Amino acid sequence: MTEIEDHLSQLSPLWESREITEEPRIIDIDSPVSGFSEDALSEILQLAHEEGAYFDDFEVTFHTDRTGEQPIIQSGGSLRVHDSGFDTLQRAYDTEDVEIQDWRQVVGDILHDDEAGRLADFLLEWSGTASISLYVDCIVDKSEIGDRLEAELDSVPSISVSFWTEEEWLRSWLDQHSSDYATVADVFFEEQNLPVFVFYEEIEPEYESLLQFHSVRSLLNLEPENLDFNVSQYRTLMDRDRDMLQAGPELSVVSPSLFSTPKARDLFSSVFVYSVFAGVAKRVRLTEDVLELEIKTRRKTISDEIDGETFSDVVRGYTGDELTALYQFYESFVEKGTRTTYRDFWHRSIVEECDSFEDLPRRTTQIREFYTFLEEEAIEKNFDDLNDAIQDAHVFTADVTSTVSETTRSLTSEIQKVVMALLGAVFANLFLVVRWSNVDMVLPFSIFVISGILLFYFPTIQTRIDELDDLINESNDDFEVYSETIQEFSGHLFDFSRFDDRRGSYVDYAEKRRKWAVEKLQLAFWLLIAVWGGLAVVSILGYPRSSGQFLIAVASIVITGIIWSRHENADYYPENIQIPIIGKELSPAIGLAILILVVTGIRLCIAPLTIEDITSGQILQDILP
Numbered sequence: 001m002t003e004i005e006d007h008l009s010q011l012s013p014l015w016e017s018r019e020i021t022e023e024p025r026i027i028d029i030d031s032p033v034s035g036f037s038e039d040a041l042s043e044i045l046q047l048a049h050e051e052g053a054y055f056d057d058f059e060v061t062f063h064t065d066r067t068g069e070q071p072i073i074q075s076g077g078s079l080r081v082h083d084s085g086f087d088t089l090q091r092a093y094d095t096e097d098v099e100i101q102d103w104r105q106v107v108g109d110i111l112h113d114d115e116a117g118r119l120a121d122f123l124l125e126w127s128g129t130a131s132i133s134l135y136v137d138c139i140v141d142k143s144e145i146g147d148r149l150e151a152e153l154d155s156v157p158s159i160s161v162s163f164w165t166e167e168e169w170l171r172s173w174l175d176q177h178s179s180d181y182a183t184v185a186d187v188f189f190e191e192q193n194l195p196v197f198v199f200y201e202e203i204e205p206e207y208e209s210l211l212q213f214h215s216v217r218s219l220l221n222l223e224p225e226n227l228d229f230n231v232s233q234y235r236t237l238m239d240r241d242r243d244m245l246q247a248g249p250e251l252s253v254v255s256p257s258l259f260s261t262p263k264a265r266d267l268f269s270s271v272f273v274y275s276v277f278a279g280v281a282k283r284v285r286l287t288e289d290v291l292e293l294e295i296k297t298r299r300k301t302i303s304d305e306i307d308g309e310t311f312s313d314v315v316r317g318y319t320g321d322e323l324t325a326l327y328q329f330y331e332s333f334v335e336k337g338t339r340t341t342y343r344d345f346w347h348r349s350i351v352e353e354c355d356s357f358e359d360l361p362r363r364t365t366q367i368r369e370f371y372t373f374l375e376e377e378a379i380e381k382n383f384d385d386l387n388d389a390i391q392d393a394h395v396f397t398a399d400v401t402s403t404v405s406e407t408t409r410s411l412t413s414e415i416q417k418v419v420m421a422l423l424g425a426v427f428a429n430l431f432l433v434v435r436w437s438n439v440d441m442v443l444p445f446s447i448f449v450i451s452g453i454l455l456f457y458f459p460t461i462q463t464r465i466d467e468l469d470d471l472i473n474e475s476n477d478d479f480e481v482y483s484e485t486i487q488e489f490s491g492h493l494f495d496f497s498r499f500d501d502r503r504g505s506y507v508d509y510a511e512k513r514r515k516w517a518v519e520k521l522q523l524a525f526w527l528l529i530a531v532w533g534g535l536a537v538v539s540i541l542g543y544p545r546s547s548g549q550f551l552i553a554v555a556s557i558v559i560t561g562i563i564w565s566r567h568e569n570a571d572y573y574p575e576n577i578q579i580p581i582i583g584k585e586l587s588p589a590i591g592l593a594i595l596i597l598v599v600t601g602i603r604l605c606i607a608p609l610t611i612e613d614i615t616s617g618q619i620l621q622d623i624l625p
Contacts, residue, residue, distance in 0.1 A: 004148045005216060008200060010047045011054065011140065013040035015165045015200075022169040024162060024187050026056060026139050033060070033127040033134035042120035044136065049079040049116060056139040060123060061085075063133045073119070075138075149198060152220055158231045160193040166201045167213075174267060178315060179308030181274040182286060185252035189271075194227070194234040209261040210234055211268075234258070241279055244334065253278075256330045265323045270315045272323065276330050277357050282347055293357050297344075300351040304358070314358050322361040329364040345374045443539045444552040450532045451559045454525070455566070461521060462570045468514050472507055518571045529588045532556070533595050540599045544608055554600055557593045564589035 001009075013036055014020075014029050021028040033041065048058045058075035062085070072085035127134040146161040153159065164170045177184055188195050197213045206213040210230050214222065237255035256279060259265045259272045277293055278284045285292040291311060294303040306314070318326075336342035349370040353363045360367075539553035 002152060002220060004145070004152060005220070007047060007051060007054065007148075008145070008216060010043040012165075012200060013037075014044060014136070014138070014140065020165075022165060023173060025141070025143055027142060027165065028139050030135055030137045033123050033136060036120075036124070036136070038117075038120050038124055041124065041136075042117045045073075045079065045119055046116040048075055048138070052078060053144050054141060056141045058138040059136075061135050061137050062088075063135065069135075072134075146198075149216070149219065153222075153224060153227065158193050159196050159227060160190055161219075162188060162195055162197050164197065164199050167199055167203060170197065170199075171267060174270070178270040179289075179312040181270040181308070181311065182252050184268070184271050185254045185274070188268075189238075189252070189254045189258075191238060192235060194231045196227075206261065206263060209264045210237070210258050211261075211264045213263065240334070241275070244279055256327065257334070259327060262320055262324065265327060266320065269318070269323060270312060273315050273318070273326070273361070274311070276326055277360070279330065280333055280346065280350065280360075281357070295347045295351050297348050297351050299348075302351050302354060302356055304356050306357075318361050325364040326361040329360075329367065332368065341378075342375075345371055345378070348374060443535050443549050447532060447535050447539070447552055447556055450528050450535075451556060451563075454528055454563050455559060458521065458525070458570070459566055461517070465514060465517060465571055468510055472510060475507055521571075526588070529592055533592050536592075536596050537599050540596070540603045542608055545603070550603075554596065557596050560589045560593040560596075564593075 014031065015022075015027060018029065018031050018035070020031075036044070048055055052058070052075055055075055058073075058079070059071045060073035061069050061071045063069050070085045070088045071082045074080050074082050123134055142163045145163045149161045149163065150159060174184065195211065196219065197211070198219050199213070199215055202215045202217070203213060205215070205218040207226075210233055212230070237257050238253065241255040241257070242253045254271055254275045256272055256275045259268060265272050274291065277291070281293040281295055283292075283294040283296070289308045291306045292304070293306070294301065296303075333346055346367075349367045350360065352370055353366040354360055536553040536556060539549040543549040
């Protein structure tokens, strides 16, 4: 037995078979001492002395015809003897009683741990003597009991235990406050913490509903994983219905879906009905004790102002079957009720079948039938639009297939043209060598061809890449439009995934070809820049300053600047590179320009060199002293 079970066992004689007043937070007890056994009274006194947190107040009082009610034992963290009360008790007798006087002399101001039994024996002996009646007058703090039960389930922090001695006391309190449904909702249904109702009496545990009802023993034996799941579900339902409620923050929100069992709907009938009415209404307002509800459509409006007492009488008139029908109706309502179209259908159905909200539980079948009629009518009305949307989807998929294939082939063709242009340049150079038997014309011609390819042809290929990007983006946007249009009409009846799979396969193919094209262009760009640099170095160092080779190589600096400005944001343009000596990030085109400038400066200081001079290190001998 756990500590809390032991403490409840000691407390239980206070409420078992006695007239008590039980509320959500306290148990108010005023019971004659003579009604307790000596062991039970001793344990109560001992608990009040050692565990004073269980009591908001604890007193043992005596009543006489002459003196009225006087305390002789009071709580104050621990039990204390009330001197004036004992003096009054002694004076209540016409003759002095030595036993009372002796007992008071033995006991100090604060009760000691070993004196609870003696005190219980003394109180029972004098209870009912002559015209004297002794009473235990206390208030049990149920919040303390709930906190200690929650502490036993410390692995499930987000629950709120509501402790009751018996189920009938909970039912009685709810019946008394049925007209104050908002207060009941606030007391038991917190926003984040799952309410768990626990009774000292043994009951059959309730597992089917999120609102669980347990005895103390079944709660402590419950698997924490089950409560964890229930807490998650509870928060989901509360958040969902808070979003649906068409009202301000002054209205308490309790999801009707919590009351999924007859027992939960029976106990909390007023909160359940109140929550359903508030959930389905188009306008809700709670002012003082009046609940204002309204559903307004173009054809008809129902509007109610229900005070607490009237509402309580209305709820008592509903049968269990009508409450069950109301629950099932609400589950259908929320299945699609968050969408404006379906919510309007429900509202039209309600106002057509009901003259007031009070009719709702008794007209759920007719409301469902009218809603089905409206839904079918809407589907038939929009069936042509649905067919058009599906045909457009087929055309769209075919267009995507055709356009992606054409654009991808065009991009591949442009890459092939780059290769052919390079091969053409190679053959042209070979022709020059064979025709004039020297390589002097090869250098400027090659620089001209390379700069032309980079300057004019690469941007053309980038245009094709951009067109392919735009096509992919447009296909995704168009697909979303068609998907939303069709599913707006058909819900889940139409499987749009087959269009998505087909479109996705072509889009994936296009993205792969785009990536391939960018990688190949990057490689070609680096190779052309490197060859250009090599040709420029040989042209500057190996030919006179007045030669065409020298002048064309130096003039190509201008072309590198143009290439940099036109290519900087292209997909194939390589990332800037870090030059450790200079310490700045340079683009390939700017790096080539700097190389040409440096080599030109060197050439101005030395005579033309041959290939043998360049490779043998003669250039270093000419520059360095």
